[in-house]
Amino acid sequence: MVVQKTEMLGRDEMPVTVYIPTPFRKLAGNQTHVKTSGDTVGEVLDTLGAQYPSLKHMIYDEDDQIPGHINIYVNNQEIHSLQGKETPVKDGDEMAVIPAIAGGSVGALTPDQVERYSRHIIMPQVGSSGQRKLLEAKVLIVGAGGLGGPAALYLALAGVGTIGIVEFDTVDLSNLQRQVLHQTADVGKRKTESAKETLNAYNPDVNVVIHETPITSDNAMEIIPQYDIVVNGADNFTTRYLVNDAAYFAGKTLVDGSILLFDGQATVFVPGKGCYRCLFPAPPPPGLVPSCAEAGVLGALTGVMGSIQSIETIKQILGIGESLVSRLLIVDALGMEFRVVKLRRDPQCPLCGDNPTVTELIDYEGFCGAPFPGEHVVGAQS
Amino acid sequence: MAIDVRVTANMQKHLGGRSVEANGDNVRDLLADLDQRFPGFHDMVMTDGEIHRFVNVYLNDEDIRFLDQLDTALKDGDVVSILPALAGGS
Numbered sequence: 001m002v003v004q005k006t007e008m009l010g011r012d013e014m015p016v017t018v019y020i021p022t023p024f025r026k027l028a029g030n031q032t033h034v035k036t037s038g039d040t041v042g043e044v045l046d047t048l049g050a051q052y053p054s055l056k057h058m059i060y061d062e063d064d065q066i067p068g069h070i071n072i073y074v075n076n077q078e079i080h081s082l083q084g085k086e087t088p089v090k091d092g093d094e095m096a097v098i099p100a101i102a103g104g105s106v107g108a109l110t111p112d113q114v115e116r117y118s119r120h121i122i123m124p125q126v127g128s129s130g131q132r133k134l135l136e137a138k139v140l141i142v143g144a145g146g147l148g149g150p151a152a153l154y155l156a157l158a159g160v161g162t163i164g165i166v167e168f169d170t171v172d173l174s175n176l177q178r179q180v181l182h183q184t185a186d187v188g189k190r191k192t193e194s195a196k197e198t199l200n201a202y203n204p205d206v207n208v209v210i211h212e213t214p215i216t217s218d219n220a221m222e223i224i225p226q227y228d229i230v231v232n233g234a235d236n237f238t239t240r241y242l243v244n245d246a247a248y249f250a251g252k253t254l255v256d257g258s259i260l261l262f263d264g265q266a267t268v269f270v271p272g273k274g275c276y277r278c279l280f281p282a283p284p285p286p287g288l289v290p291s292c293a294e295a296g297v298l299g300a301l302t303g304v305m306g307s308i309q310s311i312e313t314i315k316q317i318l319g320i321g322e323s324l325v326s327r328l329l330i331v332d333a334l335g336m337e338f339r340v341v342k343l344r345r346d347p348q349c350p351l352c353g354d355n356p357t358v359t360e361l362i363d364y365e366g367f368c369g370a371p372f373p374g375e376h377v378v379g380a381q382s
Numbered sequence: 383m384a385i386d387v388r389v390t391a392n393m394q395k396h397l398g399g400r401s402v403e404a405n406g407d408n409v410r411d412l413l414a415d416l417d418q419r420f421p422g423f424h425d426m427v428m429t430d431g432e433i434h435r436f437v438n439v440y441l442n443d444e445d446i447r448f449l450d451q452l453d454t455a456l457k458d459g460d461v462v463s464i465l466p467a468l469a470g471g472s
Contacts, residue, residue, distance in 0.1 A: 142471075
């Protein structure tokens with residue numbers, strides 16, 4: 001078809017050469033220059049798009065407009081300074097389709113990055129500026145397990161530049177039913193090490209920062225302020241209340257998720273708009289609500305909920321969409337129902353209410369009646 | 383008053399399913415109806431006549447703490463969800 005189109009040129013039509021830069025070359029039959037035709041820039045691009053449909057998706061957005069990160073040049077002049085898509089072209093003109101790699105500026109995307117992240121970049125909600133925000137973002141994952149694993153994985157694939165992982169545990173055979181960062185050969189390894197290897201194998205761009213420790217009242221305010229956003233994949237109430245309070249004190253958004261059996265819950269806490277204590281003012285007495293180790297959890301559900309946490313994190317970084325702030329998503333995997341209920345800041349909340357009584361990190365082990373996992377017990381359950 | 387009550391998987395063993403029909407003009411009566419039919423239900427959800435602080439009850443999509451709490455009125459066709467905190471993450 002390409003050959004036919006090229007052969008059709010020449011009699012009546014005006015051949016225009018379009019330069020295709022490296023990131024788009026695969027989409028245009030690996031050609032550096034494509035000869036095509038048209039009387040205006042718009043017509044040339046339409047012909048080019050008809051020849052190479054996947055290239056068309058790069059040069060036109062869903063409204064058939066040229067997206068902001070794509071510049072079109074005619075004989076080295078950008079068309080915005082000419083007549084835009086109506087700019088006339090004539091025989092022998094050379095056009096170029098150049099994605100904003102922002103040559104020279106800080107945080108410029110490399111051609112490899114433009115290609116790697118092209119499916120994100122072509123979406124107007126992301127674009128190359130959004131991709132740079134992702135590359136500059138720092139996200140802390142609490143727990144490299146069922147939720148933290150898929151959350152970290154999709155954030156790494158998306159090019160989130162710095163991913164911190166707080167985890168103290170080692171990989172156990174029983175983790176492999178759901179924890180996607182770890183594989184059979186990793187059993188016995190530190191989870192942080194296994195997680196870093198996996199994330200970097202997927203995307204070497206990502207700076208994976210390891211915090212090889214349980215998160216506790218002693219270190220939470222050192223670790224959390226180093227990041228922009230916290231993703232909670234903790235597996236116990238003691239850590240959940242601590243991370244909630246520490247994220248609030250540090251002024252950080254907390255992307256929360258939890259699972260048990262076939263149920264999942266997810267929400268986003270932005271300081272001042274409700275917190276985990278507004279949602280659940282106090283933890284259950286130890287033993288009343290079982291853990292996943294005691295009751296079980298559907299492995300694939302951890303993937304759904306962790307992915308949802310990564311989506312909410314990406315939306316926060318990009319500042320797009322309607323987040324789960326002030327809403328709690330309830331997922332019932334058995335009935336396969338997704339429901340959303342309202343979540344409000346409680347004026348009585350001891351942390352973020354009108355008259356707070358919790359003004360610094362407290363004794364969470366006393367509050368929850370259970371120790372931080374891993375702090376006192378060697379070989380603690382995950 | 384036929385109210386559709388939804389619970390999580392870790393409560394379903396007490397009610398025999400994820401969703402049961404129950405009766406009550408308000409949330410208090412509804413929970414009493416459930417407790418009468420499903421022994422042990424009260425302790426799972428309440429202490430001394432108040433809902434546990436780690437359990438939320440929603441009328442449709444609103445937390446009853448921000449409505450009239452246990453006195454929140456119910457009508458035919460309402461959906462009441464009982465949602466305990468979950469801690470699982472690994």
